[in-house]
Amino acid sequence: MTNPIFRRVLLKVSGEALMGNQGFGIDVNVADRIASDIAEVRAMGVEVGIVVGGGNIFRGVAVASKGGERVTGDHMGMLGTVINALALATSLRKMDVDTVVLSAIAMPEICQSFSQRATRTHMDAGRVVIFAGGTGNPFFTTDSAAALRAAEIGAEAIFKGTQVDGIYSADPKTNPEATRFEALTHSQVLERGLQVMDVAAVAVARENNIPIIVFSIHERGGFGQILAGGGRKTIVTDE
Numbered sequence: 001m002t003n004p005i006f007r008r009v010l011l012k013v014s015g016e017a018l019m020g021n022q023g024f025g026i027d028v029n030v031a032d033r034i035a036s037d038i039a040e041v042r043a044m045g046v047e048v049g050i051v052v053g054g055g056n057i058f059r060g061v062a063v064a065s066k067g068g069e070r071v072t073g074d075h076m077g078m079l080g081t082v083i084n085a086l087a088l089a090t091s092l093r094k095m096d097v098d099t100v101v102l103s104a105i106a107m108p109e110i111c112q113s114f115s116q117r118a119t120r121t122h123m124d125a126g127r128v129v130i131f132a133g134g135t136g137n138p139f140f141t142t143d144s145a146a147a148l149r150a151a152e153i154g155a156e157a158i159f160k161g162t163q164v165d166g167i168y169s170a171d172p173k174t175n176p177e178a179t180r181f182e183a184l185t186h187s188q189v190l191e192r193g194l195q196v197m198d199v200a201a202v203a204v205a206r207e208n209n210i211p212i213i214v215f216s217i218h219e220r221g222g223f224g225q226i227l228a229g230g231g232r233k234t235i236v237t238d239e
């Protein structure tokens with residue numbers, strides 16, 4: 001078996017990806033497919049922490065743009081990430097991957113609360129840990145939560161599994177002329193204003209020397225291929 005290039009990683013799963021071809025919510029087949037890629041990586045011996053986004057349910061900015069209160073919208077967004085985390089945990093458990101959900105917002109009847117100590121205990125026991133509720137604070141995103149949790153668990157890399165297969169010179173969804181980068185530095189991502197990940201998240205990753213790998217979560221087996229040293233992605237490292 002190929003030796004993985006990293007032993008402990010933080011995977012950010014796009015919330016938007018979870019809805020598949022639907023306009024809202026979760027397509028269980030997509031959740032199962034993503035879970036099978038995670039199971040494959042666990043079988044390679046890689047420790048995995050996961051942050052799930054909430055773009056398939058609510059984004060605070062969208063709620064605010066329709067006249068709602070931003071903080072309430074952000075609360076709704078964070079609750080959406082808990083729903084997604086529970087769905088992904090269900091898919092992983094179907095595949096016999098021991099999984100626990102830790103939430104940044106206390107909801108003890110539903111899942112355990114996040115703490116670094118609890119995380120360590122679960123990871124040492126071989127569990128996949130899904131971090132729900134983002135950072136627990138409004139005005140942030142799950143990208144920032146991914147960077148923070150990555151630093152907290154000592155992850156060797158952040159894998160941003162998103163709708164596109166890397167970082168481009170412009171958003172490839174709206175600009176067909178955009179070209180993909182193979183590699184960038186954290187500073188280049190920030191200076192060029194490449195918006196695949198929010199500024200705060202890239203800054204935390206840079207500060208803590210954590211590489212970011214952007215890849216398509218829709219590419220079956222893509223997560224494992226990158227950990228095996230191949231795959232299609234953009235890698236962001238220190239200068």
Ligand SMILES: Nc1ncnc2c1ncn2[C@@H]1O[C@H](COP(=O)(O)OP(=O)(O)OP(=O)(O)O)[C@@H](O)[C@H]1O
Nearest residue numbers: 014015016053054055162163167168170171195196
């Ligand atoms: N320079 C760029 N290179 C690549 N993608 C970019 C770039 N600029 C903007 N994007 C867009 O950023 C998106 C990813 O951002 P975002 O984190 O908001 O979505 P996500 O990963 O689907 O997460 P969620 O749904 O959980 O919020 C990509 O789908 C892509 O369309």
Ligand SMILES: O=c1ccn([C@@H]2O[C@H](COP(=O)(O)O)[C@@H](O)[C@H]2O)c(=O)[nH]1
Nearest residue numbers: 053054060074077078134135140141142
């Ligand atoms: O720390 C956080 C994380 C998220 N939110 C809110 O949730 C939605 C969904 O998260 P995405 O990262 O966009 O997928 C986000 O738009 C925020 O409204 C938050 O407030 N704090």
